[in-house]
Amino acid sequence: MTASDTHRAIEAVWRIEAPRLIAGLAGLVRDVGLAEELAQDALVAALEQWPESGVPRNPGAWLMTVSKRRAIDLIRRNERLQRNLIELGHRLDLEEEPPEIVLIEDDLLRLVFTACHPALSMEARVALTLRVLGGLTTDEIARAFLVPESTVAQRIVRAKRTLADRRVPFEVPQGAELAGRLSSVLEVIYLIFNEGYSATAGDDWMRPGLCADALRLGRVLAGLMPKEPEVHGLVALMEIQASRSAARVGPEGEPILLLEQNRARWDRLLIGRGLAALDRAEELSGTLGPYTLQAAIAACHARALTPEDTDWVRIAALYEALARMSRSPVVELNRAVALSMAYGPAAGLELLDQIVAEPSLKGYHLLPSVRGDLLFKLGRLEEARAEFERAAGMTRNARERALLEERATACRNG
Numbered sequence: 001m002t003a004s005d006t007h008r009a010i011e012a013v014w015r016i017e018a019p020r021l022i023a024g025l026a027g028l029v030r031d032v033g034l035a036e037e038l039a040q041d042a043l044v045a046a047l048e049q050w051p052e053s054g055v056p057r058n059p060g061a062w063l064m065t066v067s068k069r070r071a072i073d074l075i076r077r078n079e080r081l082q083r084n085l086i087e088l089g090h091r092l093d094l095e096e097e098p099p100e101i102v103l104i105e106d107d108l109l110r111l112v113f114t115a116c117h118p119a120l121s122m123e124a125r126v127a128l129t130l131r132v133l134g135g136l137t138t139d140e141i142a143r144a145f146l147v148p149e150s151t152v153a154q155r156i157v158r159a160k161r162t163l164a165d166r167r168v169p170f171e172v173p174q175g176a177e178l179a180g181r182l183s184s185v186l187e188v189i190y191l192i193f194n195e196g197y198s199a200t201a202g203d204d205w206m207r208p209g210l211c212a213d214a215l216r217l218g219r220v221l222a223g224l225m226p227k228e229p230e231v232h233g234l235v236a237l238m239e240i241q242a243s244r245s246a247a248r249v250g251p252e253g254e255p256i257l258l259l260e261q262n263r264a265r266w267d268r269l270l271i272g273r274g275l276a277a278l279d280r281a282e283e284l285s286g287t288l289g290p291y292t293l294q295a296a297i298a299a300c301h302a303r304a305l306t307p308e309d310t311d312w313v314r315i316a317a318l319y320e321a322l323a324r325m326s327r328s329p330v331v332e333l334n335r336a337v338a339l340s341m342a343y344g345p346a347a348g349l350e351l352l353d354q355i356v357a358e359p360s361l362k363g364y365h366l367l368p369s370v371r372g373d374l375l376f377k378l379g380r381l382e383e384a385r386a387e388f389e390r391a392a393g394m395t396r397n398a399r400e401r402a403l404l405e406e407r408a409t410a411c412r413n414g
Contacts, residue, residue, distance in 0.1 A: 006051045014043055017060040018135040019220075020108055025067050027107035030170050032114055033160030036132055038074070042066040109224040110170050112217075115159075116185040117168050124159040125188045127152050133220075134192075134213045144210050145195065146202050182225075186234050186291060189217050193238050197245075201396035205255045211242050222277070229284035232277045233292030239274030240298040243267040255403050259307045271302045293322045312342035329358040330366075337370055345377040365394035369404060376411060385411035 018039060025035035042063045056062040115129045130136045130144075138156065142149040162168075173181045196210025218235040225231050247261035278299055281292040288296065297318045304310040319335035332355050340348025352371055361367045372387030388408035392401045 006055065007047070009055050010043070010046050010050060013046075013055070013059045013063075015135040017063055019111065019133045020060065021063050021067060022132050023107035023111035024064060025071065026111055026114070026170055028068070029071060032111070032128075032132060032163055032170075034074075036160075038067045038070050039063070041070045106172075108220070109172050112185055112221060112224070113172050113181055114163065114168060114170055116181075116188045117163065118181070118184050119162055119166055119168060120159050121155075122188070122191070124155045124162070125184070126192060127155040128159040129188050129217070130192065130213060131156050133217055136213065140209075144207055182228065182230070185221065186230060189214050189221070190234060190238070190291070192217070193241075197241060199397055203253075203398045205249055205253060205397065205399040206245065208245060211238070211245065214238060215242060227284060229281045230289040230291050232281035232284065233289055233295050236274045236277035236281055236295035237291055237298055239270050239277060240295065240302050243270035243274065243302065253399060255399050258301065263305065266302070274302065275299060288321070290322060290326055293318055293325070297322075310341070312338055316342045329355050329361050330364075333361070333367060333370060336374075340374055340377070345374040349374045349378070363394060365391045365400075365404075367391075368394070372404075372407065372411075376407070381411040381414065 021039045021042070022032070022035045025038050026032050029035055029038070045066050046059075046063060050056075111132060112129075115132055116125050120128065126145075127141055130141050131138070136144075138152045139149050142152045145152075172178070192210055193214030196207040196212075196214065199205065199207050215235075215238050218231070218238055222231050222235050243266050244258070244261060246267065247263065247265040248256055250256050274295065278292070278295045281295065282288065285292060297315050300311050300315050300318075316335065316338040319331060319338050323331045323335055332351065336348040336351040336355075338348075339351055340346075349371070352367075352374065355361065356367065356371070368387040369391040372384045372391060375381075375384035375387060385408045388404050388411065392404035392408065395401050395404065
């Protein structure tokens with residue numbers, strides 16, 4: 001194996017092992033920032049030694065062993081922690097054996113809840129989650145969200161400092177607190193997925209790498225919390241939505257809307273996985289939660305072989321149930337679309353006009369975009385043109401802006 005082959009192998013191993021490694025170390029030192037530094041030290045050691053010695057048989061165990069030794073060295077150098085040395089020494093097994101899988105899985109789950117702690121801003125939660133659980137570098141996170149690398153680095157540093165200063169416990173919450181904290185975890189993962197699925201800014205309609213990262217995190221969480229229905233509901237939703245990725249973008253990178261997509265290009269494997277996850281969520285649920293309801297809506301599209309086969313009446317009913325649960329103007333916006341498809345554009349426009357003055361939708365480009373579409377279908381072309389132009393002026397995504405400008409031109413040309 002050449003040196004370059006070894007370096008590629010190390011990169012692959014790091015992507016796979018980093019979350020478990022950091023989780024295991026954080027469980028010992030009770031500090032996410034310190035755990036990541038120790039893990040990075042082990043990575044440096046691998047980069048120095050593996051090109052000469054070769055990749056070990058169990059690279060994850062090798063990295064964990066080196067990290068634990070660094071932890072012991074650090075503790076010995078720190079006089080303030082001297083009193084904990086004997087206790088921690090008993091907890092650290094320095095043999096080059098794979099860590100006990102149950103312990104590591106528990107630590108990984110604790111890391112998920114720590115990285116997504118509500119004490120952090122949403123931007124900080126996303127950055128820290130992608131860093132310690134997704135294995136992304138600050139540069140990769142910055143490029144994905146189109147912000148300076150220094151901004152991402154600051155968010156991560158502040159997040160670690162906040163967790164340390166507030167002495168956030170490295171644990172999975174119990175009882176009533178679990179539901180609220182789990183919703184934060186799911187929100188972070190879905191936000192990452194959505195940014196990949198429909199980029200808010202930049203020149204690309206999609207960022208598939210972020211979708212893949214969110215899916216991987218969702219699948220890990222489903223394995224760690226197999227009896228939580230909403231975890232499976234979120235995985236189902238992301239699997240089914242991700243199945244359309246190849247059909248959502250044209251040869252020049254232009255967006256292709258749902259009803260115009262070539263459904264033969266939808267990934268049937270991902271659809272199958274999504275439907276299986278949805279079945280699992282529904283089996284575990286008494287009342288379907290918001291992610292499971294959204295997955296059920298996505299499943300209606302996935303099961304339709306043609307746009308005409310779509311069960312829009314059921315989709316409208318599912319959106320109504322979701323609206324009662326969430327009280328979200330964005331859900332009402334989507335319900336208006338479903339109503340227009342099930343009962344005609346006038347029905348959708350009637351609902352849309354009830355929320356058009358909603359303050360939270362001010363500046364939300366999809367409101368005038370949807371309104372323009374409904375007005376277009378009703379033959380009110382001049383009003384539709386104005387809405388499309390307004391939407392184009394609001395979006396920060398170049399591909400989406402071009403699409404909206406094309407629709408405005410189509411209205412102008414009759």
